[in-house]
Amino acid sequence: MIHAERALDALGDRTRRRVFARLRNRSCSAGELAQGMNVTRSAVSQHLQVLKAAGLVVVRADGTRRLYQVDMRGVEVLRRWLDGFWDETLSAFKEAAERAANKARRS
Amino acid sequence: MAEQITSGASDPNSVRKVVSVQAPREVAWRVFTEQMAKWWPLAMYKIGKATAVDAVIEPRVGGRWYERGDDGSTCDWGRVLAWEPRSRLVLSWDITADWQYDPALQTEIEVRFITEGDAGTRVEFEHRRLDRYGDRRDEMRTIFDKTGDWGRLLAAFAQTAVTSARAD
Numbered sequence: 074m075i076h077a078e079r080a081l082d083a084l085g086d087r088t089r090r091r092v093f094a095r096l097r098n099r100s101c102s103a104g105e106l107a108q109g110m111n112v113t114r115s116a117v118s119q120h121l122q123v124l125k126a127a128g129l130v131v132v133r134a135d136g137t138r139r140l141y142q143v144d145m146r147g148v149e150v151l152r153r154w155l156d157g158f159w160d161e162t163l164s165a166f167k168e169a170a171e172r173a174a175n176k177a178r179r180s
Numbered sequence: 181m182a183e184q185i186t187s188g189a190s191d192p193n194s195v196r197k198v199v200s201v202q203a204p205r206e207v208a209w210r211v212f213t214e215q216m217a218k219w220w221p222l223a224m225y226k227i228g229k230a231t232a233v234d235a236v237i238e239p240r241v242g243g244r245w246y247e248r249g250d251d252g253s254t255c256d257w258g259r260v261l262a263w264e265p266r267s268r269l270v271l272s273w274d275i276t277a278d279w280q281y282d283p284a285l286q287t288e289i290e291v292r293f294i295t296e297g298d299a300g301t302r303v304e305f306e307h308r309r310l311d312r313y314g315d316r317r318d319e320m321r322t323i324f325d326k327t328g329d330w331g332r333l334l335a336a337f338a339q340t341a342v343t344s345a346r347a348d
Contacts, residue, residue: 077319078319158325161221162219163199165221166199170208171202171203174203
């Protein structure tokens, strides 16, 4: 299981955060990530391993390349941790009940 | 969100929330028990492999509480422990700290619907028996409960971190 604390620890490092941020829009190989980052490819690979262990990225094979992408499950765990599970759920319930009540009043 | 929901006292085995809903008790009850798919964040809070399209509470004591996937599969979340239409609902929440169904877990959710003013409802919510999570109780309590100002601070930090990373 992915622990929120582990993910937060992983993102506590500035370079690792930059690696993670660069994966938000598209999958990349370690080599692509290293380009323009002023960091060696092996350093990027190490950061990716930490992010992977923290449940924030997953790797998939694309031919001979290994492509890294954001693992939404890890992001969800972080989001739960930040928002508070029941606050978010109950706020959504409140909105739905009030919408239903408004609809009943209008009809 | 903060003015709508207030958190209760600090029993380490329980998370309490109160929500004031501008809807009559009948409507609040119906939306909670019959129309869960309309408000439950199914994209995020589900345990099955399939895309979840519905969350269902069978309307009787002993009934199942489950999610239904777009492939017709179902995944149990818990059971109905008390069913008192328009006033009180108790469900077991049998989802482990690893987000798997385990009927032996038996944490409890109680929801009370109390008329408030002319056409409002005060919904009192409690998720209790978190001691059933054993040594992962505090971790789960943090996830379930509002993290308050600390959480907002971290969220702001995370946002700033992302923005600054983008600027790099």
